[in-house]
Amino acid sequence: MIRELNISLTPEEAADHASLERAAVRKLKISRDTVTAVRIRRKSIDARRREVRINLSIAVYSGETPPPLYVPAVLPDVSGARRSAVVVGFGPAGIFAAITLIEQGIRPIVLERGRDVHQRLRDTGRLSREGILDPESNYAFGEGGAGAFSDGKLYTRSVKRGDTGRILRYLVQFGADESILYESHPHIGSDKLPYIIERMRNAIIAAGGEVCFSSRVVRLIARGDEVAGAVTSDGREYMGPVILATGHSAKDVYGFLHSGGYALEAKSTAAGVRLEHPQALIDSMQYHAEGKRSPFLPPASYSFVTQASGRGVYSFCMCPGGVIVPAASEEGHQVVNGMSPSSRGGRWANSGMIVELRKEELEYSDPFAMLREIEAIERACYSPGFTAPAERLTDFLSGREPSSLPASSYPRPLAARRMDEVLPSVIASSLREGLSAFGRMTGGRFISSEALLIAPETRTSSPVRILRDEGMKQGRGLYPAGEGAGYAGGIVSAAVDGTEAALRLGGDYAY
Ligand SMILES: Cc1cc2nc3c(=O)[nH]c(=O)nc-3n(C[C@H](O)[C@H](O)[C@H](O)COP(=O)(O)OP(=O)(O)OC[C@H]3O[C@@H](n4cnc5c(N)ncnc54)[C@H](O)[C@@H]3O)c2cc1C
Known part of the structure; x- marks a missing residue:
């Protein structure tokens, strides 16, 4: 049997699981011996009054074991997949687009202009210490995108736009603390994010996806009115429909889209x-x-x-x-x-x-x-x-x-x-x-x-929008996604947008 209840405790009581259990048992007027587990569903701080309280929504289990907080997802092997797609940019939108493509049996080829997250740590360290900027590896560009060294606050208002819980569960699977699943304002921290991103990249590669660093996309390949791939600065061509998740600092991307005749508009x-x-x-x-x-x-x-x-x-x-x-x-x-x-x-x-x-x-x-x-x-x-x-x-x-x-x-x-x-x-x-x-x-x-x-x-949200239709694409084969497309802002909302773009692509190319 599961009983749900809301309780309000002092910060000290809330920090101790035994106190939490005692408070729940007292409130439900049941014997402690019947309780098999007490699980926090939601936790928030109420600091409106002089005495700060912790508000908890909890589930009390009697005579049954609670299910696991989340079930780790198993990505299918797409190394020999018939379908592939190009993902440009490996920030939150690109990472979750790649994972979602794999879930649908599509092999992602990720092209990221910057370097891997550990090299990025060194490059941003040099910027902070010596003021020397690497234009391809900094707080905006490189593996993990602007999200890599971000605060990692995961609070979002974009719950209606997609499954934010799935994003959080994946982050836990790859190393984030389980508390992000119930905290009202979840937070990971800039010290932990790089390791989580590295594990996500390794999982994508282990499933058969490809992740190419130092691969700056300089133009798209158009076949008639369809986008059929992307070209990197070293002249390599990568074929497939394109999810463009390049963030809002990639002004060169807006430049090549505009000169290629793609529709953009200024944004508030x-x-x-x-x-x-x-x-x-x-x-x-x-x-x-x-x-x-x-x-x-x-x-x-x-x-x-x-x-x-x-x-x-x-x-x-x-x-x-x-x-x-x-x-x-x-x-x-x-x-x-x-x-x-x-x-x-x-x-x-x-x-x-x-x-x-x-x-x-x-x-x-x-x-x-x-x-x-x-x-x-x-x-x-x-x-x-x-x-x-x-x-x-x-x-x-x-x-x-x-x-x-x-x-x-x-x-x-x-x-x-x-x-x-x-x-x-x-x-x-x-x-x-x-x-x-x-x-x-x-x-x-x-x-x-x-x-x-x-x-x-100044980099709060994109000042440019890449237009897209109801199917999240511009023409056939181009799926602008994430913050740079102008439809998302923040880690979770960009991840949700990348997910949705990959789902649309999967639906459009379900042959
Ligand atoms: C210091 C900092 C702290 C932040 N803190 C938070 C926070 O706590 N919570 C929160 O929700 N948000 C935070 N943000 C914002 C958040 O990081 C962004 O909203 C989010 O990363 C956007 O995701 P995205 O995938 O759309 O784009 P991005 O993360 O910007 O990723 C775009 C990627 O595309 C790559 N790219 C660009 N051009 C090309 C090209 N031509 N070819 C190939 N690759 C290319 C870039 O190198 C980059 O990796 C923070 C941002 C910064 C900078």
Whole structure:
């Protein structure tokens, strides 16, 4: 027999399985001896009141053993498959597209411009230490895509668009902690993701798929009105229908699609800064307590949204205990992003603070109009060696000349600059209004001279959309997928989109 119930416990009780069992038995008024297992179905933190509580949805099993949390998927052998398809890009969309092709008996040939995830670790390390960027191997390009060194937060709103649970189960199968299956805001961590990605790649190869690194696709092969394959920069041709999952930093891909006559359009996006606070300040703000955080609570996070003169301003991709990284994929452009390890144990908390940019407000109507706006911000913020413009939050809000800067997790140098000088006025003024509102929402606690704005956060979502029809394709044989296609954003939503594209391809080529 299975009984389901919701309980609310202190963080200390929730951290101890025996306390959890006792609380469940007490609430159900049953004998402990009849219970065979207690399983958490959902777990969330309720920090709205002074006393922080952990809300749990649990299942209590009596007289029966619970089924396994997930059943590992077994990929079929496609080494001799009659059908094959080309997957361009090996980020979350490309990885899950390849797996889904295999599940349907189709052999994937994956073409990835960057290097394997372990070489990428070295390349991003060099970028952080020395400011030397490899344009093919960085925080955007290489095995695992932008997802590889990401924070690995797996929260998504795209549940209606596909089976997000399947994505999480695969991640657990390849090494993520089982808690991502029930945490309300699951998180993997930038230290664990590379190993999970490596295991996924090995599983794809073991099933008969092919994964080619340093293979940058430079054009598509068209046969009449059908896309029949892709060509890499060394002139090699790979034949088959194409899932194009190249992410939103691959501007060269938009370029060759546009000149090849494929349909693109400009897309609304958002841009702003990364905001960094001491983690202890965010803990005391969110958990209503001065001093050290309870050891039974995770580093606190926040999520803010407001309207500034009719324009959305919101926090984005918050990284408790994380670091800010130089995330550009080309010289002459400055981009920052954030990530945190699985422990989230760092001194700082950072998040994107971004302002909505609407395509209706663009001066030009061509597909690259929003991309040009974004590029102009990145250029205005650039200094050699990826020195980042930065300003204290209090200086920014009061309009003072920037003073000295506090310590930061950003590994490259910082230069004190007024955000008003490096960001377009619409972004700077909306940010000022939005951040002031976030200050009021927190009784002023969010506004600290220890908080630092670092610019710019520009790669929030794609500024270009590759058009596709209801069947997720453009013409026959081309399936634009993931964040770069402009229909997804974030690890899970890109993975779901890659999955769906592969399912459509499987249906269209079911001969
Ligand atoms: C530092 C950082 C932290 C992030 N944190 C989170 C987070 O915590 N949670 C979250 O949900 N999202 C996070 N994101 C965003 C998330 O990583 C992306 O939304 C997601 O990776 C998009 O997946 P994708 O597969 O569509 O594209 P991408 O991950 O961008 O992958 C595209 C791939 O295509 C390859 N490619 C590009 N052009 C070519 C070409 N011409 N030929 C061959 N290959 C090519 C690239 O090298 C890359 O590997 C973060 C991003 C960054 C940079």
